[in-house]
Amino acid sequence: MSSTGTSSDETTATGAPRPGGPGLLAGRTVSRIGYGAMQLRQNTDRAAGIAMLRRVVELGVDHIDTAEFYGPANDLIREAIRPEDGVLVASKVGADPDPVGPVPLRLAQRPEQLRASVEVNLKSLGLDAIPLVNLRRTDTGPGVRAAGDQLVDLDDQLATMVELRDEGKIGVIGLSGVSLDVLRRALPAGIACVQNAYSLVSRDDEEILALCAAEGIAWVPFFPLGGDLPGLPKVTDEQAVLDVAESLGATPMQVGLAWLLHHAPNVLLIAGTSNPEHLQANVDAGAIRFDAETLAALDAVPSRSGDILLG
Template structure:
């Protein structure tokens, strides 16, 4: 399912298919700059064959970076990935911990920040993915970004969490450590642990983390934005509503969503995209973003967009 071998400079997958968006490093590997975020596969719960086919479609088109989590569909999404990928697929599967599914609770997720919970989540991911090693595991912190917040005994010191993930890495159960929804101070504290990627909410209209992106660039850390088009929560601004984005899209004959993703690829070389979808046509549109060229005037107009992000919680 996943390889943790040495990096390759090839700009194509093992099958010779070009990598969408080109190639960039992640955890000692070379991966497609446009990957696939698997969260929306849960929408295909009633059609398992369609979900498996969608993952295969992405991989067959050169995607070799999949982002998932055990708490996506309470293991359903991991099961789809396990079924879709075969032993010969050289795909980097990245998962995350820090929350657990809570189907009977007031929210679909509950915090799971304690070190023993992080370990249990890694074990759950290993079982549902059917592997003995996960290439990268992201720690989803709950003190920044949209979504859950940690309270009570779920307020855990970052150093204690990193110590547990480091033990799991030393045991060979995970290949590398990433961070999700991390603050600038948290990232700096975590650097000695060997962080390989950061997943924060970030888009052309939500750029409060620009300094953190620059730090990641300097440290050779992949920047993997989630909500790259905004709008996942009511208070989050939507990239497709931004006038500058719509103007550039009209001039190029592409969609505003494609422009928003293309800007991210142009903005920094260490950006890796993981747009998600449950629709094959939408998947193809996302992968086509790698072929969109933004000229100097278009980039200047998009760079001038002011961040309109807001602190959003579930």
């Protein structure tokens, strides 16, 4: 699934324009608008899932975020994405599938579990090496919290990730669900990406974002439009967002995604959907431009984030 062709910064290996323009991830130029594969687990039609991924490539999206605990996502990616597409596939470890649990995953934070998860991802993706693997911790943000034997020291986890990198099984290391202190501690290991919950209405991590920008680390937010969980604020409920959307002839979702791209140059998006029309709308958000007055109105929206714990 790695690129075998050449392309300019403005176009992908297939010659498609890069939605949102070019960005950097794992040492490669990619489209700033990527695709999050989590929603593929809602697709019970395998052919529809493969068609969705082919459409992703056609639209110039050349990085896909996945995980083994995203149900059928890895299998669909293995079948749909071809080496000549030049798509960077990023996966994550720190949790494993748990189809019968209250949420469809269980934490797998111990070093031996991280290694086993990488091996499973390699097999399901059909790769010899995964270009980027994010270590999903539970230091901050919505989701489950580690307890008992799942409370693992960062240094022990990073040692395993570095070993896997040295063995050639992963390309670069990313982090997810981390605090500013954890990121600082991890920097000597070489961090290429940080994935935290972050949106216009959830901006607690400005210091982490600034550190990532200074260190050349990609900032890849999940929940980019606010929470899919009860109790988390939603970008699309904000009056300022609704007003901007109406004035530009865009949707509130597009405005929320476009704001992220305007907010910092190291932001890459991985908005996910199982709907082809929504995919097109997400890609089109990369063409939205804000004047100074509009951007100021959006920046003035208050951040109201808070942790929502699961399990």
